[in-house]
Amino acid sequence: MIAQSPSEAAVARHWIDGEARPYAPENLPRKDDIGAEGFFAVDLRTGVVTEVEDFPQARKPAWKLAVDFGPIIGTLRTSAQVTNYSREQLLSRTVVGAINLGRKRIAGFTSEFLILGALDPDGTVRLLELPEGVGPGAPIA
Structure with missing residues (x-):
């Protein structure tokens, strides 16, 4: 196993800290x-x-999200620390997810994918934006 630097560990565990x-x-x-x-394995x-x-x-602080990834994948659920977005800002939004990383239990909830976003220096997640017309299930290359 390769040891992680503190910075790598931060990305793997994700937290928000305005001072650090x-x-x-x-x-x-x-x-x-x-x-x-x-x-390409990911x-x-x-969705x-x-x-x-x-x-x-x-x-x-986190939301539980259900995301429709189209007719082949269907709906998957995740827990996401994206409370900087309101419920209204998230509903019907097209997002990008890594859907084959395996499941993870979080406070009794099964998270089935990882939603993708850019991280501000303090750890706030800014969800990736997609152009209009990209439908659910489209692969990212």
Whole structure:
């Protein structure tokens, strides 16, 4: 196993901290090469948010999201620390998800995919934006 730097651990565990600024670009070293095969092994797809629920059991502020990834994948659920977005801003929004990373239990809830966004220096997630007309289930390359 390769040891993670504090910066790498921050990305793997995700937290928001305005003082420590764990995701400031000047604090994040470049990661090791994984090759095209490693990248293309991750199934990145577009989906449309269909449900947004409160998640008071989570240790950190989060929403429970249901996202429709189209007719083949269907609807998957995730817990996401994106409370900087309102319920209204999330409903019907097209998002990008990594759908083949496996399931993870979070406070009794099964998260089935990882929603993607850019991280501000303090850890606030800014969801990726897609052009109009991109439908659910489209692969990301």
